[in-house]
Amino acid sequence: xxxxxxxxxxxxxxxxxxxxxxxxxxxxxxxxxxxxxxxxxxxxxxxxxxxxxxxxxxxxxxxxxxxxxxxxxxxxxxxxxxxxxxxxxxxxxxxxxxxxxxxxxxxxxxxxxxxxxxxxxxxxxxxxxxxxxxxxxxxxxxxxxxxxxxxxxxxxxxxxxxxxxxxxxxxxxxxxxxxxxxxxxxxxxxxxxxxxxxxxxxxxxxxxxxxxxxxxxxxxxxxxxxxxxxxxxxxxxxxxxxxxxxxxxxxxxxxxxxxxxxxxxxxxxxxxxxxxxxxxxxxxxxxxxxxxxxxxxxxxxxxxxxxxxxxxxxxxxxxxxxxxxxxxxxxxxxxxxxxxxxxxxxxxxxxxxxxxxxxxxxxxxxxxxxxxxxxxxxxxxxxxxxxxxxxxxxxxxxxxxxxxxxxxxxxxxxxxxxxxxxxxxxxxxxxxxxxxxxxxxxxxxxxxxxxxxxxxxxxxxxxxxxxxxxxxxxxxxxxxxxxxxxxxxxxxxxxxxxxxxxxxxxxxxxxxxxxxxxxxxx
Numbered sequence: 066x067x068x069x070x071x072x073x074x075x076x077x078x079x080x081x082x083x084x085x086x087x088x089x090x091x092x093x094x095x096x097x098x099x100x101x102x103x104x105x106x107x108x109x110x111x112x113x114x115x116x117x118x119x120x121x122x123x124x125x126x127x128x129x130x131x132x133x134x135x136x137x138x139x140x141x142x143x144x145x146x147x148x149x150x151x152x153x154x155x156x157x158x159x160x161x162x163x164x165x166x167x168x169x170x171x172x173x174x175x176x177x178x179x180x181x182x183x184x185x186x187x188x189x190x191x192x193x194x195x196x197x198x199x200x201x202x203x204x205x206x207x208x209x210x211x212x213x214x215x216x217x218x219x220x221x222x223x224x225x226x227x228x229x230x231x232x233x234x235x236x237x238x239x240x241x242x243x244x245x246x247x248x249x250x251x252x253x254x255x256x257x258x259x260x261x262x263x264x265x266x267x268x269x270x271x272x273x274x275x276x277x278x279x280x281x282x283x284x285x286x287x288x289x290x291x292x293x294x295x296x297x298x299x300x301x302x303x304x305x306x307x308x309x310x311x312x313x314x315x316x317x318x319x320x321x322x323x324x325x326x327x328x329x330x331x332x333x334x335x336x337x338x339x340x341x342x343x344x345x346x347x348x349x350x351x352x353x354x355x356x357x358x359x360x361x362x363x364x365x366x367x368x369x370x371x372x373x374x375x376x377x378x379x380x381x382x383x384x385x386x387x388x389x390x391x392x393x394x395x396x397x398x399x400x401x402x403x404x405x406x407x408x409x410x411x412x413x414x415x416x417x418x419x420x421x422x423x424x425x426x427x428x429x430x431x432x433x434x435x436x437x438x439x440x441x442x443x444x445x446x447x448x449x450x451x452x453x454x455x456x457x458x459x460x461x462x463x464x465x466x467x468x469x470x471x472x473x474x475x476x477x478x479x480x481x482x483x484x485x486x487x488x489x490x491x492x493x494x495x496x497x498x499x500x501x502x503x504x505x506x507x508x509x510x511x512x513x514x515x516x517x518x519x520x521x522x523x524x525x526x527x528x529x530x531x532x533x534x535x536x537x538x539x540x541x542x543x544x545x546x547x548x549x550x551x552x553x554x555x556x557x558x559x560x561x562x563x564x565x566x567x568x569x570x571x572x573x574x575x576x577x578x579x580x581x582x583x584x585x586x587x
Contacts, residue, residue, distance in 0.1 A: 074540025076220050078552035083212035085178065085559055086171035089143075090208060091164040092135025094126055101130035106138060107162040111151030118184055120145065120156040126163060136163040139170040142180045146171060146187055149205035155187045169211055174562045177555065179224040185231060189534050190214055217538050218556055220549035227537050234533050242526050245519050252519070256512050260460035263505045264491055266340030272494040273342035286344040286492045293350060293446045294328070300353045300446075301325055331489040343493050349486035351454065354444035356482040358414070360403045361438040362393045370394040374405065374436045376413055379425040381459050382509060386430040395435065403435040405442065408451050412458070412467075415439040415479045422467045422480060424458040426451055441482060448495060452502040457490060 073079060082088070094101040094108075104127025114120050131138060138161050139145075147154040149167040157180050164170065171187070173180060219227060262268040276283040302322065309316055328350035336345055362373065372390035379385065395403075405411070409427040413420060416439065425431075436442060445451050457463040470484045493501065536542045 072539075073217070074219070075545055076223070076547070076549055076551045077540055078218045078556045080216055080218055080556055081212065082171065082214045082216050084556070084563075085216055085218070086144075086173060086183075087563070088208060088212055089137045089139055089170045089172060090135070091137065091166050091168050091170070093165050094130035094134040094136060098130075098133075101126055101133070103127060104130065106131070107160065108136065108164065109145070109162060109168075110165045111147040111149070111154055111167050114145065114147060114151070114154045114156040116154075118154075118156045118188070120158065120162070122162065131163060135166065137170075138163050139172055142173055144171045144173070144180065144183050144187060145169075146211065148207075148211060152205060153188075153190070155184055157181070157184050167205075169208055174559050177221070177559050177562065179221065179228055181228045181232075182219070182224040185228070185534060186216060186538055189531075189538060217540075218552040219540065220546075220552050221555055222549045223543065223545065226543045230543050231533060231537055235530065238526055238530060238533075242523065245523050245526070248519050249516070252512050252516050256509060257461050259505060259508045259512070260456060261462065263501050264457045264460045264463060265337075266343060266491075266493065266497075269497070269500045269504050271340055271342055272497040273340075283342065283496070284494055285342045286339075286494050289448060289495055290344055290346055290350065290492060293346075293448050296446050296448065297328070297350065297353055298325060329487045336489055336491075339491050340493070342497070343491055346490055346492050347486065348443070348454075348488045348490055351445050351449050351490065351492075352443050352486065353446045356412075356441040356443050356485055357403075358441050358482070359436040359438045360395065360399055362395065366394045367391055368394075371400055372434045374411065374425075374431065374434045374440075376416055376420070376437070376439055379411070379423070381423055382513060384425055384428075384431055387432055387434050390434055393435075400435060403442075405432060405434050405436055406444070407432060408444070410443045410445065410451055410455060410458075411436055411440050412443065412480075412485060413440050414481070414485075415477065417476060418471075418473070418478045421471060421478045422458070422464055424455050426455040441485065443485070449492075450495070450498040450502055452506070453493070453498040454490065456502065456505050463488075463490075 096102070102124060104125050106126050106128070107122035108124050108126045108130075109120060109122050113122055126136070130136070139158055141158055141160050143158045145156050145158060145162075145164055145168050147168045151167065158170070171183065173183060259268065270278075272283045273285070302325070305321060305324070306316075309321075329347040331345045331347050333345055339345055360373075370392045371394075372387045373393045374384075374390060378390060405427045407427055407429050411425045411427060413423045415421070416423075427434075445454060458467055467485065467488045468478075468480065470487070471478045471480050533542065
């Protein structure tokens with residue numbers, strides 16, 4: 066063992082896990098045998114142990130399942146240690162239970178060790194588990210590696226004092242964490258309220274209100290939309306003429322203009338009334354270029370080249386700068402076609418349901434960059450503030466409308482270009498859009514700053530939790546009592562108890578009949 070015994074607190078001892086506990090492995094009864102899963106014995110996997118060490122069984126097995134599988138029942142008070150999937154989770158069995166092959170159980174010598182002390186001590190070895198993990202696809206440790214781990218043994222009365230002090234300090238810490246979590250939840254609600262107010266005309270005075278107050282006229286969104294549609298058509302016609310010239314042709318008449326696709330019209334009857342001076346339109350009326358789906362690049366081409374924006378590189382209101390993006394090798398044509406520009410809108414089109422539809426307004430810090438295939442790029446008409454459209458797509462109602470025609474699959478959903486273009490958008494006057502974006506960004510930036518402070522304090526709380534445990538098992542959390550029986554004496558008693566139990570078990574094994582048969586009378 067590698068412990069520095071010179072730093073061991075007075076009265077403590079160090080032993081291997083195998084010296085203190087019987088270690089029992091688990092297994093999974095055949096799921097094809099229905100009667101195995103109709104019993105009253107709890108059977109757990111690592112998913113049934115939470116981060117607070119609570120065990121909540123979801124399945125029960127029969128005695129016959131135990132007889133015909135590798136799983137083993139362990140008594141109440143046993144400490145279950147996850148050694149594969151969920152590596153390092155620990156929990157105390159409150160009743161007789163069985164478990165899967167992803168765990169090992171430590172059976173404590175009755176009355177000689179404090180179960181909570183053992184639980185917390187084993188919880189501190191998570192880092193050790195990960196360090197010695199031998200797995201590739203599934204990280205894990207063997208039964209032997211678990212058995213070889215060092216266990217710092219305090220005198221039994223000190224174990225109880227340590228547990229009491231940890232629980233007292235953790236109770237205070239958890240109260241602070243709970244308060245921080247409440248602040249987090251409040252900030253989330255406030256952010257949603259700001260976004261909702263922004264796109265419902267309630268965040269700043271409307272242009273109509275200001276015009277009346279200041280005794281002036283204003284351009285309502287209905288007139289703005291006329292300008293937007295005129296620019297949209299002019300942009301399309303210019304693009305068509307460019308294509309004609311590229312082919313060396315000249316249109317003979319205006320019939321080619323009949324190919325212009327009018328934007329989708331919103332179904333106003335299904336939408337709330339727009340604020341005074343606003344008008345309902347759709348994304349298709351605001352887009353002059355796109356949507357353009359991104360570029361698929363195989364993993365073999367990652368490592369150098371052009372920065373590429375991927376779905377993990379942005380969340381609502383946050384994005385990575387270009388310098389932190391992955392790089393890919395692409396040709397000049399792809400680099401031009403999929404290049405992002407400042408003011409572009411990028412929308413996630415394939416993802417888990419919770420992240421589908423997230424939008425990013427591309428800023429200078431994100432450039433240069435191209436974008437990958439599970440998102441789409443849109444370029445908006447100049448009379449519209451792209452920042453307002455991004456706020457709308459982040460707002461609860463905007464996201465619901467964007468997602469209304471999403472296609473759902475197992476753990477994944479998708480939206481296509483037509484879904485995005487048909488999304489209804491409440492359009493304010495141009496000057497009001499500008500004020501909405503400025504006020505929305507101001508409030509959300511304050512929220513982001515508070516959130517960062519909350520997150521920093523939550524991390525600090527976790528570090529403090531680990532520091533408390535570290536001090537506890539270094540013998541620095543509570544004072545030693547010279548009247549306590551030394552742990553060396555306790556260790557010898559544990560070893561003696563284990564050797565006696567092993568001898569009894571060996572005798573029973575020699576006289577026991579094979580599983581499922583009666584042992585003959587002697």
